[in-house]
Amino acid sequence: MPVSIWWIRRDLRLDNNAALEAAQKSGLLVLPVFILDDHLMKPSLSRRHRFLLEAIINLKEHLAARGSGVVIRRGDPLEKMRELVCETGATSIFAEEDFTPYARQRDEVIKKHLPLKLTDGLTIHHPTAVLKPDGSPYTVFTAFSRKWRSLPVVFLSTRPRDCFLPANQIPYSDSMPEFAPVADFPGTRKEAETRLTRFIDASSHTYHEYRDRMDLDGTSGLSPYIRFGLISASEVINRLRSDKITTLPAGFEVFNNELIWRDFYHSIIFHFPFVRETSFREEFRKLVWRNAPSDIQAWKEGRTGYPVVDAGMRQLKQTGWMHNRARMITASFLTKDLLINWQEGEHWFMDQLVDGDLAANNGGWQWAAGTGTDAAPYFRVFNPVIQGKKFDPYGDYVRRWLPELREIRGGRIHEPWLIPEYELARAGVQLGVTYPLPIVNHSQARERALHAYQSAGR
DNA sequence: TGATACTTTGC
DNA sequence: CAAAGTATC
Ligand SMILES: Cc1cc2nc3c(=O)[nH]c(=O)nc-3n(C[C@H](O)[C@H](O)[C@H](O)COP(=O)(O)OP(=O)(O)OC[C@H]3O[C@@H](n4cnc5c(N)ncnc54)[C@H](O)[C@@H]3O)c2cc1C
Numbered sequence: 001m002p003v004s005i006w007w008i009r010r011d012l013r014l015d016n017n018a019a020l021e022a023a024q025k026s027g028l029l030v031l032p033v034f035i036l037d038d039h040l041m042k043p044s045l046s047r048r049h050r051f052l053l054e055a056i057i058n059l060k061e062h063l064a065a066r067g068s069g070v071v072i073r074r075g076d077p078l079e080k081m082r083e084l085v086c087e088t089g090a091t092s093i094f095a096e097e098d099f100t101p102y103a104r105q106r107d108e109v110i111k112k113h114l115p116l117k118l119t120d121g122l123t124i125h126h127p128t129a130v131l132k133p134d135g136s137p138y139t140v141f142t143a144f145s146r147k148w149r150s151l152p153v154v155f156l157s158t159r160p161r162d163c164f165l166p167a168n169q170i171p172y173s174d175s176m177p178e179f180a181p182v183a184d185f186p187g188t189r190k191e192a193e194t195r196l197t198r199f200i201d202a203s204s205h206t207y208h209e210y211r212d213r214m215d216l217d218g219t220s221g222l223s224p225y226i227r228f229g230l231i232s233a234s235e236v237i238n239r240l241r242s243d244k245i246t247t248l249p250a251g252f253e254v255f256n257n258e259l260i261w262r263d264f265y266h267s268i269i270f271h272f273p274f275v276r277e278t279s280f281r282e283e284f285r286k287l288v289w290r291n292a293p294s295d296i297q298a299w300k301e302g303r304t305g306y307p308v309v310d311a312g313m314r315q316l317k318q319t320g321w322m323h324n325r326a327r328m329i330t331a332s333f334l335t336k337d338l339l340i341n342w343q344e345g346e347h348w349f350m351d352q353l354v355d356g357d358l359a360a361n362n363g364g365w366q367w368a369a370g371t372g373t374d375a376a377p378y379f380r381v382f383n384p385v386i387q388g389k390k391f392d393p394y395g396d397y398v399r400r401w402l403p404e405l406r407e408i409r410g411g412r413i414h415e416p417w418l419i420p421e422y423e424l425a426r427a428g429v430q431l432g433v434t435y436p437l438p439i440v441n442h443s444q445a446r447e448r449a450l451h452a453y454q455s456a457g458r
Numbered sequence: 459t460g461a462t463a464c465t466t467t468g469c
Numbered sequence: 470c471a472a473a474g475t476a477t478c
Contacts, residue, residue, distance in 0.1 A: 379477080380478090446478095
């Protein structure tokens with residue numbers, strides 16, 4: 001019996017899914033397929049892959065509840081898709097378009113051999129829909145966002161009917177790899193909805209003020225869910241407005257802007273795929289970075305001696321998530337204070353983050369390093385102490401992630417080296433022993449970075 | 459979506 | 470002399 005394949009990639013949801021909707025509209029029964037591309041899973045299962053696997057199981061349960069299922073095959077996508085088309089007589093394959101260089105090349109090849117049809121949905125506006133009047137892509141965020149906001153947001157509310165191939169006709173699946181779910185991030189649609197509702201109810205008038213505060217839970221915590229499409233960016237945007245006319249409350253206005261940043265970075269990776277390998281700004285490709293493996297190691301393990309940097313890096317390592325402000329601070333510290341190639345940081349984040357995403361992560365790193373589109377100017381060097389005092393004023397964030405400093409009270413925790421020794425001793429702290437002294441002097445490191453960037457810049 | 463060194467303001 | 474403003478990186 002001919003079927004249509006819904007090829008699930010990073011759109012792990014049934015509702016408001018354009019690829020699934022297109023498959024259903026074909027009029028044939030829909031066979032949901034997920035291909036575990038082993039090449040993406042190497043060398044070992046990272047957190048985002050564990051999250052993905054749990055989300056697949058959750059989706060499978062939803063499909064089972066509808067009397068269907070999902071085929072899971074492991075291997076090369078073209079090969080496996082060919083197999084499935086042969087086995088099932090599928091006449092078309094529907095999938096949500098993905099903009100990474102790897103995904104585009106993969107899909108390009110598959111399109112030559114199989115009836116693959118791609119739909120929009122990863123971003124709110126397609127990268128080719130947000131262009132300058134002359135048709136070229138934007139490289140400055142504010143200009144991009146102005147154009148983005150001028151476009152009408154069309155939200156197609158869809159929910160699949162009984163269109164799925166019955167369970168007894170679903171072909172065999174390969175075994176799933178063993179994995180442990182990611183603590184704190186249940187990979188379910190229900191959890192995504194819960195988080196969105198909680199955020200909508202709590203943050204319409206506070207997000208813009210709380211989002212930078214590392215000591216508060218002022219953000220949505222939706223990033224891995226959006227990353228793998230358990231909920232889409234469009235679904236999220238759609239929930240911000242209770243009716244179409246009113247302007248957004250201040251908090252949601254800023255939140256909306258964050259989702260535009262997301263579209264912006266997807267657009268950058270689409271139009272400038274080379275940023276995956278190298279700096280967007282050509283003049284910084286010849287920047288001479290330091291080769292300092294022990295500094296990289298100290299940064300990864302959160303023992304740089306700057307409490308706010310170390311707190312962020314410990315949060316990352318322990319949970320797979322880091323507050324946005326902490327991502328900016330730790331990225332600035334690695335690239336400016338330690339003068340280490342931003343790609344080192346990019347790879348470590350990708351390895352650790354449960355929401356790890358090439359477009360957003362590469363964009364964030366190139367922004368922090370000053371090498372990207374519309375990046376922070378190279379001379380914008382974060383002072384980790386000032387950032388800490390400003391965005392973790394009472395030191396609660398640091399105490400949460402650095403148990404060895406937990407007995408130090410208040411915002412002074414951001415500069416433990418200024419606290420008298422007897423007081424540190426009372427808190428069980430001995431600098432250089434229980435907690436490191438700063439591995440670099442910030443003001444000297446800042447000068448060093450300015451010089452290096454300056455000489456590369458001309 | 460900075461920081462710093464230096465100058466000016468205002469009490 | 471602290472706060473506020475400004476030029477520069
Ligand atoms: C160096 C660096 C690396 C980053 N790497 C990633 C990454 O791998 N994956 C990722 O999703 N985000 C990344 N970000 C962006 C941002 O830090 C996270 O999206 C955010 O912290 C996730 O938490 P949240 O869902 O609570 O965010 P919220 O503040 O609730 O934001 C809502 C959503 O908007 C999107 N978003 C917010 N900020 C950004 C941004 N600056 N760029 C792109 N999308 C954004 C995310 O989808 C996020 O879930 C990175 C930022 C930096 C500075």
